[in-house]
Amino acid sequence: MKKAIIYMAVVLVAVGLLFTVKTKAAAFTGNGAPSGAHYNLNIIGVFKDKTALMDSNSGHRIFVPLTGKIKINLLPGTGFAVLDANGTDGNGATFSLPNPDPDNDGVTTYTVWARALGKPGGTSTTTPCAYLDGVEYCSTSNVVLVREKGKSSFTNVTSQLLYVYVDLDGDGVEERYPLFDPALQDYFWSYDNNGLKLAQFRFYMSE
Template identity: 40%
Template sequence: MKKLFLLTLLLALFAACEKTDPIADLESDVVLKSTADDGIKLVGEHFNLNIIGVADKTMKDDLAAGNVIFVDLFGKTIINLQEAPEGESFAVLDKNGTDEDGALFQLPDPGFEPYVTELPYGFDTETDYSVYARPLGKPMTGATITTMAELSELAYWIAETEDKKTVRLWENLIDEYGEALLISWGEFIPNPITFERLKGKQIFQNVTAELLSVVYEILVTYDSNADGVIDVFDETLTFHVRIPIFDELLEEEYWKYDNDGLKLLQLRFYPWGTDMTDEDIEDGWAAEE
């Protein structure tokens, strides 16, 4: 009777641990096919990245197998991004995000063109691969990721050049407002994605736009009174430009990971595309119908 009682107790403890253990959650999904929030069934080959929150990182963590990145359980961590060289693909190059240098993750060029979100016509706005994410581990925790990047010198040059008709990015602006344009870059528009680990089964979210691109404002002054010159009497409009990470218009790309106790964020990278303009519609930056 005593052995039966101990066995029952151990089984109960194991079941309780399984509900909060992020690794147990991860393994249980290997058998079950997942469906993401966009209705796509997540099956087939993919790259899996586990971002693990730790209170105190140890040497044992450095020996962890698989594609993992360690971040602080609470507070901000930097995950630097590097474009995969030709012939290479996804890879964790530095798994320790808790030190001064941050982590380093390598991934391919997203594969779409920079474009003005209000005027996307004729531009390739679909990615070469898609990113899905779900939070696991202890319920009632969460984390936020924001993709960050600086504009390069080339970005400022294409805004300042007088021969704007030679710049692919400005083609639709010229078609709409003529060649006499004064363009300047405006503010960086953060597009964070927040994950909340609620009770029950967690659904994957399509986070391709948030993790593979950044958005900047541009201010465009055009010859609105048709007098042949750009002056203070002309109208200035605000547009948004979505730029893929690793594009020549950007530099110093990284993910800012702001953790609020989340022990595991699972990212999956699948070999099918996502149309970035879907995110523009949600954010209110899309073309008017």
């Protein structure tokens, strides 16, 4: 799998340390997203909890409470797939996706774009997290989506969604860990919803 050609840089400054996540430039559509093949994931906020069994679900959507915080558990895979679409049952949802940066060199094998849809006024915050020796660590960087009036456009959220930025060794300097880095275990996205009915994420593999 070829890694992204360096045309665009997303730069994060974390306590004096500069991290650069490099992604591929692409032709863009009218909604702000790149053109071309992609995997589409819809995170749908619902008033009422779902009761149907949604394990091994092949749909491109995850149901979450319209208000509240849940876990979207992450598993490494060769492609993108919803394994458990029900995020309203207290056990969280499950999503499979490839390792985005096996070498942790800041060059991702795919990019992620996001936008908020639905009734204006809703917001959501998605934060990458993981565990180490039973202790939960969540990234200092996250994805905040706000549904405003009018047309909604996609934003590149690759660096915020695919890495955990955290100071594990306590030296006052944050380190960067891509999803599924062996330094941490049991990766997940903490999805905190505040009335957003639809968060749309698109995943584009690098050519």
